[in-house]
Amino acid sequence: MIASTLALILSDLGYRVGLLDLDFCGPSTHAILGIDGVYPEEDKGIVPPQVHGIKFLTIVYYAGDNPSPLRGIDISNAMIELLAITRWGSLDFLIIDMPPGIGDATLDTVRLIKGVEFLVITTPPKVAMETVGKTLRILKEMGVPIIGVIENMKMAESSYVREQIRKIDVPFGGEIAFDRELEDSVGDAVRLLETDFAQNLKQIVLSTPAFKPQDGG
Amino acid sequence: MHEWVLAEGVISTALEVAEREGLSETTAIKIKMGELQQIDLEIFELALREIRQSQTPMVTNATAELEKEAAVLKYRVCEREWAFGDAPLADEERETIHFVPEIAHTYITCPGCKSPDFQFVKGRGVWIDSIVGR
Numbered sequence A: 001m002i003a004s005t006l007a008l009i010l011s012d013l014g015y016r017v018g019l020l021d022l023d024f025c026g027p028s029t030h031a032i033l034g035i036d037g038v039y040p041e042e043d044k045g046i047v048p049p050q051v052h053g054i055k056f057l058t059i060v061y062y063a064g065d066n067p068s069p070l071r072g073i074d075i076s077n078a079m080i081e082l083l084a085i086t087r088w089g090s091l092d093f094l095i096i097d098m099p100p101g102i103g104d105a106t107l108d109t110v111r112l113i114k115g116v117e118f119l120v121i122t123t124p125p126k127v128a129m130e131t132v133g134k135t136l137r138i139l140k141e142m143g144v145p146i147i148g149v150i151e152n153m154k155m156a157e158s159s160y161v162r163e164q165i166r167k168i169d170v171p172f173g174g175e176i177a178f179d180r181e182l183e184d185s186v187g188d189a190v191r192l193l194e195t196d197f198a199q200n201l202k203q204i205v206l207s208t209p210a211f212k213p214q215d216g217g
Numbered sequence B: 001m002h003e004w005v006l007a008e009g010v011i012s013t014a015l016e017v018a019e020r021e022g023l024s025e026t027t028a029i030k031i032k033m034g035e036l037q038q039i040d041l042e043i044f045e046l047a048l049r050e051i052r053q054s055q056t057p058m059v060t061n062a063t064a065e066l067e068k069e070a071a072v073l074k075y076r077v078c079e080r081e082w083a084f085g086d087a088p089l090a091d092e093e094r095e096t097i098h099f100v101p102e103i104a105h106t107y108i109t110c111p112g113c114k115s116p117d118f119q120f121v122k123g124r125g126v127w128i129d130s131i132v133g134r
């Protein structure tokens, strides 16, 4: 949800944006953005179609709505294949939607994609923070740049997550409140950009230095 | 066409190897290609020729020999092996597997145990089998 909306926001701000869904086992960005009936073009590789101003690539182009039962090695190989054949052109930002945690996709992203920076999302429950904390510690240990941590679906005032983030010593990106209306705008990019959720995220983007393209990304 | 990207990869790998081995010229490159990639040989050769011309003299004169390797799937549950060529696939399905071979897991299950849990034991990828030079 955050990756898709972030791509929309950055594109709306006038940046050249690509969106790659690396959640092979549960791709959702196409459904969130309401993208259907478009396919990459073949031209000495594949060129992702541009939708809502975003160059968009998902495994759904190839798997349709069928399940893709992939093991770790398959995920790695499919990733390498996609990264090798896709011609993104010049972009200010390539946003990658990741599956949760530190599985194959995350490890391979660190290994294969130069200059990658992580925006990590957590939710308020302590159990969620527990797992995200481990991911953060590993990323830090590997020396991967962390743009920040966003606490999403916040429902009540609590400083628990913020304190944990401070303890791990990574930047806290901000909070996004639980948005009752969000579900109704899933599948409609225009309405999505108008939600409180998107407005919240936009404020975070505007106050985060990493989202100025000359800083990389 | 994803032949171009692969051809570029082959040439840059050949260059790296030639440099590492201290060759001043390569005379022959033998390339193996897995059936899963379903490379169009004509396009691949064309791409190879064009990319080679634009490179340093180290690879421009090398002959390229291409050989296909048939793909074999081995199922983890029942341990049986099947030839990829025998899988009943629609044309579009074959086409998507050409882009990302792992998509085969989406469209092929074991004729015996119905599992999609297989590994490719042969016929995936494009690789340089040998390089000759001086």
Ligand SMILES: Nc1ncnc2c1ncn2[C@@H]1O[C@H](COP(=O)(O)OP(=O)(O)O)[C@@H](O)[C@H]1O
Residues within 6 Å of the ligand: A001, A002, A028, A100, A152, A153, A154, A176, A177, A178, A179, A180, A182, A183, A186, A197
């Ligand atoms: N701030 C929010 N308020 C309300 N619903 C949300 C919010 N953030 C996410 N959701 C909902 O939660 C679901 C899963 O969100 P998503 O970010 O796609 O999770 P994940 O990427 O972890 O699978 C989505 O259906 C989305 O509508």
Ligand SMILES: [Zn+2]
Residues within 6 Å of the ligand: B075, B077, B078, B079, B080, B110, B111, B112, B113, B114, B115
């Ligand atoms: Zn079987």
